[in-house]
Amino acid sequence: MAFTLPTDIENRPVAVIGAGTLGRRIALMFTTQGGLVRIFDKSPKAGDAARAYLDENMAPVAARTEGGKPGRVVITDDMPDALADAWLVVEAVPERLDLKKEIFGELDREAAPDAILASNSSSYATSEFIDRVQHPERVLNMHFYMPPVQNAIDIMSDGHTDPAIMDLLKARLPRYGVHPFEAHKESTGFIFxxxxxxxxxxxxxxxxxxxxxxxxxxxxxxxxxxxxxxxxxxxxxxxxxxxxxxxxxxxxxxxxxxxxxxxxxxxxxxxxxxxxxxxxxxxxxxxxx
Incomplete structure (x- = not known):
C-alpha cells in the first residue's frame, strides 16, 4: 500500500515517545532548526530531567548545526497532545517487545495519517512489533546512537515500509545534524x-x-x-x-x-x-x- 508522505514539514512538530537518556538526546537534535518538539513520558521525574538537559544543550548544539537555531520543547504526559499533527514520531521506550507492540498500536491509531512512525529500538526489528499496526508502510527502524556526539543513524524497513520514506529521511535528517545509513535487509543490530x-x-x-x-x-x-x-x-x-x-x-x-x-x-x-x-x-x- 502506498503511503502519502507528510507535507509542510517545516511547520509541523516532531514527537518523541520517552524522555530517557536517548529520548531527550533525540529530541535535542530535532530542536536544532528552530522547530517544535514534543516529548511524551508518564514520569514527571524523567520529564524534568529531559527539560534540564534540553535547556542546557539546545543553544550550543544548534550553534554547531548548519543554519541552526534553538527550537521549542513541550513535555507532556498526554499521548494525543504529544502526537498532534506531528510529521515524525520517534519511539524511545525500554527494550521490551510487549511494550513496543502496545506503543506502536497506539501510535498507528492516534498519529496523523501521514505521520512517519519510527522506532529507536537498539536490537528489535520493527517487523517484530507491528502486529497491531494497520499501516505498516509508514513504520521503520530509525536507530540513534548517542547524539549529539555520535550522530550516525541506522534506518531499516519493517518489510513493508514505503521506499519514499527512506528517500525523504535520507534527504531530511542531515539538516538536524544526524546522518542516516540504510540497512538494505533486515539485520538484528542493524549495521554498526x-x-x-x-x-x-x-x-x-x-x-x-x-x-x-x-x-x-x-x-x-x-x-x-x-x-x-x-x-x-x-x-x-x-x-x-x-x-x-x-x-x-x-x-x-x-x-x-x-x-x-x-x-x-x-x-x-x-x-x-x-x-x-x-x-x-x-x-x-x-x-x-
Missing part, C-alpha cells in the same frame, strides 16, 4: 550495532574468563584505538541492564553464543550496579544521571 555487539561480547568474555579486567581492557583499547573510552566504560554509559537485554535478544536468536558475557552482566545487574545511572557499574561514577 551488529559489529559493536561482537566487540562488546568478546570484551566481556575476556573478563568473564579471568584473562583481564575491565579497566585493563579499556586502557589497551584507548591506547590502540585512539578513543577516549573503552568498551566497559561505554557499557556503563548505556546501562548494564540495557546491555544485558540486548545480549539476551542476540542469544535467543543464536543459542550458540557464549553464556559467559551474559552471566557476568547478570551479576552486576542483580547487584543493582547498572553503570552511570546508579553510580556503580564496571566503574564507580561520582554523579549518577
Amino acid at each position: 550495532n551488529r559489529i559493536w555487539a561482537a566487540i562488546k561480547r568478546e570484551a566481556l568474555s575476556v573478563v568473564a574468563e579471568g584473562v583481564s579486567t575491565p579497566q585493563d581492557v579499556d586502557e589497551m583499547w584507548k591506547i590502540n584505538m585512539g578513543t577516549p573510552a573503552g568498551p566497559f566504560r561505554m557499557m556503563d554509559q548505556v546501562g548494564l541492564d540495557v546491555v544485558l537485554d540486548i545480549e539476551n535478544h542476540y542469544a535467543a536468536e543464536n543459542p550458540a553464543l557464549p553464556a559467559g558475557p551474559r552471566e557476568l552482566l547478570k551479576k552486576y545487574v542483580d547487584a543493582g550496579h547498572l553503570g552511570v545511572k546508579t553510580g556503580q557499574g564496571f566503574y564507580t561514577h561520582d554523579t549518577p544521571s
